[in-house]
Amino acid sequence: xxxxECAEISCDPAVSDDWRWAAVLARDPSTDGQFIFAxxxxxxxxxxxxxxxxxxxxxxxxxxxxAEAEGAGFRACLRCQPGVRAGLAPLLDQVVDACRRMAxxxxxxxxxxxxxxxxxxxxxxxxxxxxxxxxxxxxxxxxAARGERLREALAAGAPVLEALYAAGYGAPSRMYAQAGAAxxxxxxxxxxxxxxxxxxxxxxxxxLGWVLVARSPLGVCALALGxxxxxxxxxxxxxxxxxxxxxxxxDFSAWLVQALAVxxxxxxxxxxxxxxxxTVFQQRVWRALRDLPPGVxxxxxxxxxxxxxxxxxxxxGSACGANPVAVAVPCHRVVxxxxxxxxxxxxxGRKAAxxxxxRDVESDD
Numbered sequence: 001x002x003x004x005e006c007a008e009i010s011c012d013p014a015v016s017d018d019w020r021w022a023a024v025l026a027r028d029p030s031t032d033g034q035f036i037f038a039x040x041x042x043x044x045x046x047x048x049x050x051x052x053x054x055x056x057x058x059x060x061x062x063x064x065x066x067a068e069a070e071g072a073g074f075r076a077c078l079r080c081q082p083g084v085r086a087g088l089a090p091l092l093d094q095v096v097d098a099c100r101r102m103a104x105x106x107x108x109x110x111x112x113x114x115x116x117x118x119x120x121x122x123x124x125x126x127x128x129x130x131x132x133x134x135x136x137x138x139x140x141x142x143x144a145a146r147g148e149r150l151r152e153a154l155a156a157g158a159p160v161l162e163a164l165y166a167a168g169y170g171a172p173s174r175m176y177a178q179a180g181a182a183x184x185x186x187x188x189x190x191x192x193x194x195x196x197x198x199x200x201x202x203x204x205x206x207x208l209g210w211v212l213v214a215r216s217p218l219g220v221c222a223l224a225l226g227x228x229x230x231x232x233x234x235x236x237x238x239x240x241x242x243x244x245x246x247x248x249x250x251d252f253s254a255w256l257v258q259a260l261a262v263x264x265x266x267x268x269x270x271x272x273x274x275x276x277x278x279t280v281f282q283q284r285v286w287r288a289l290r291d292l293p294p295g296v297x298x299x300x301x302x303x304x305x306x307x308x309x310x311x312x313x314x315x316x317g318s319a320c321g322a323n324p325v326a327v328a329v330p331c332h333r334v335v336x337x338x339x340x341x342x343x344x345x346x347x348x349g350r351k352a353a354x355x356x357x358x359r360d361v362e363s364d365d
Contacts, residue, residue, distance in 0.1 A: 021060065041055065042055075067343065071345070199221065199245050206264065211225055220259075222324050276325065286329045289323070300337070
């Protein structure tokens with residue numbers, strides 16, 4: 001089924017969205033590249049032709065480009081790879097095909113040797129090309145893809161054991177431990193939206209508007225900036241939809257004070273423990289960001305190179321956009337290759353202010 005081109009119908013926004021939604025429902029490959037759609041309940045954006053389960057219409061947002069979606073805080077789907085353009089170099093096409101096989105397969109982790117053979121490459125060459133383009137090893141990608149399949153199934157309401165097997169987890173003796181590491185919590189708690197988990201939070205005014213800091217039993221799980229304290233709390237509630245949210249008491253004040261201090265002086269070290277929940281590659285990017293010295297600006301491509309993944313600039317940008325803890329994981333230090341600011345989920349004005357404060361400290365030294 002082929003969907004009508006946008007030019008053939010009304011350009012009224014509502015009508016255009018109806019056209020896009022029809023393309024998504026039809027999984028129409030002819031519309032790939034014309035737009036992408038993002039799902040607010042999972043935080044993922046996809047091509048129209050993505051084979052994943054169709055979301056509810058009320059949870060869908062449309063964007064013209066991957067950069068727009070990443071700027072809004074969404075991350076690329078591991079299954080359909082919306083950030084990778086079709087028709088690039090043959091080696092990249094082979095890597096994309098391997099990514100799709102790993103993302104779609106639910107029969108356990110595919111053998112790297114089999115993937116290399118299918119790509120017509122030696123094992124060593126395949127691993128080198130894959131890591132250069134994607135940023136992580138084939139096995140790490142397969143683990144991340146399996147975790148994403150599990151999150152999708154649990155979010156759709158599938159029973160825990162059924163979701164684990166469908167995602168490709170094997171022996172029951174290990175699946176719960178592996179799945180818990182991928183989700184950041186027990187699979188049953190994730191399915192219930194964090195039900196039973198207690199998140200303590202506080203909100204305070206700062207020079208950049210308002211700051212919210214939230215703490216799980218493991219550490220800081222959110223540090224957000226915004227203009228409206230109610231909106232910050234609502235966003236936290238969406239992320240931990242069935243967790244128990246509690247306003248912090250006197251014992252929480254030290255956490256809020258340190259969050260305020262690092263916003264006002266982003267060059268200072270953030271010493272509180274962090275509870276960062278993300279894919280293998282996102283965790284790797286966030287660690288690399290924390291290694292960047294204050295006052296230093298690097299491009300997405302340069303950060304990818306520092307990580308040993310020179311072809312993964314777009315994936316690095318996506319991970320920066322998914323960063324849940326402003327300033328503590330200093331994604332404000334990453335800019336476009338031409339020196340432009342790039343995206344920032346908490347607003348470009350705040351990104352500029354944080355970078356300026358770090359430069360001021362460097363100049364004082």
